[in-house]
Amino acid sequence: MANHRADEKRFLDERGSGGPLAPNGLNPATIMEKPVRERIIDCYFWKDQCFALNEADIVDRVVVHVKFIGGTYGDAQRPSPFLCLAFKLLQLGPSDDILREYLDFGGEKFKYLRALACFYIRLTRQAKNVYNLLEPYLEDRRKLKRKTRMGTALTFIDQFVDDLLTKERVCATTLWKMPKREILEDLEVLEPRISPLGDIEDLLESDVEEMDGKGRDK
Amino acid sequence: MQHLRAIGQTGEVQRATASEVRERIERVWEALEEERQQDVKSLGERLKVRQV
């Protein structure tokens, strides 16, 4: 299929009626909760900026309009542009090739594009791929602004990725229950993760040394 | 509205390939770099100009 529908009508009509499923088996139209979906398609940003977009236009929209991550924010629980564009991705269903461009080539340049791709991958990909695609960015310490109902806070890409891998709810969305890393290691689906900091035993040792006041100059 | 012209009568929009996505990333990055140097218009205005 070379075209997308410009609006969301068919996407939403396909709810539960055999539209294409995401790679993790979920129906993309119902991954976000109903009240959130309704807030999104009602909001001005969605109507004005998310109509007739394709996978490349997503890049422009993120760069121009995504200044923070978050689900719904403020007293009005307004859906963030970040959340609206995640919903648009659920509608577009971009391929893995495209996601790699968002994550890597685009993600180096635009941190909010990387954050958006990480969020979308967590919602739609199988556990093994989620871990493999997201974990490299536990090394990305760039700052992200995050808005919630409570206000604005600072977070980081690595922290956001960690939230996606370990928390149940992120950005107004209940994440599907993914098997824990150690379970997938036991099943030999995943190799143990190697931290960019190196071997754990060495680290613990060097920490002890630092505490002893010997420092790193040994 | 300008996007109505872009999608024509069919209500459909053409999918982008991975290489088109990469080109877009490059283009947006360059536009942003230019803006940093010139600081004349906002990126939003620039992208609008390019879309027409």
Next chain:
Amino acid sequence: RNWDDEEDDVDDVDDTDDLDPESEYAAWKLRELRRIKREREAIEGREKELEEIERRKGLTEEERK
């Protein structure tokens, strides 16, 4: 244009990177160490759980009561 009218909040935070690369690295390192510690504890917890299952398997009916 009501989607970005809150951009100049009073409580706004600055997300500019590399203002102080050294302390930003140090803060990341601390977060990473906490994650490693948490993962390590999870693995240890799981090993203990498996040991316990094995131990119970080894018991006779009588001992299990």
